Amino acid sequence: MDKFLSIPNKTEFFSEIIINKSRFLGFAKHVETQTEAEDFLDNLKKKYPDSTHICYAYKLTNSAKMSDDGEPSGTAGRPILSVIEQKNLCNIIVAVVRYFGGIKLGTGGLMRAYVNVAVDVLDKTKIVSWEKCVQVSIR
Numbered sequence: 005m006d007k008f009l010s011i012p013n014k015t016e017f018f019s020e021i022i023i024n025k026s027r028f029l030g031f032a033k034h035v036e037t038q039t040e041a042e043d044f045l046d047n048l049k050k051k052y053p054d055s056t057h058i059c060y061a062y063k064l065t066n067s068a069k070m071s072d073d074g075e076p077s078g079t080a081g082r083p084i085l086s087v088i089e090q091k092n093l094c095n096i097i098v099a100v101v102r103y104f105g106g107i108k109l110g111t112g113g114l115m116r117a118y119v120n121v122a123v124d125v126l127d128k129t130k131i132v133s134w135e136k137c138v139q140v141s142i143r
């Protein structure tokens with residue numbers, strides 16, 4: 005059995021940061037599949053339809069995906085994924101909902117903002133060790 009780090013199942017974690025009048029809402033959730041991650045994102049889009057951006061990154065045991073959702077390339081999804089990887093987490097999605105506040109942050113400011121929100125929401129979680137199990141049936 006392989007062990008990996010993640011966050012508790014069936015619990016959603018939340019964080020909010022205001023930076024230069026822009027409101028950033030951070031979310032973290034344990035996910036097992038790409039479908040679960042996409043369902044979580046669909047729910048965020050329905051809950052926050054008036055948001056400017058919903059950027060995210062998720063990492064599963066065998067894949068990873070990220071999105072800048074209209075932010076300048078490399079300023080949101082990649083920084084969020086780097087936080088996930090630095091904490092050695094797996095089977096997790098971190099999404100950040102942004103409401104633009106009228107002040108441009110620049111590429112460096114955006115990257116720092118998305119990193120800060122990802123770190124903040126993950127600091128509010130409990131990191132747990134999971135075991136990857138495989139069920140086999142032999143006849």
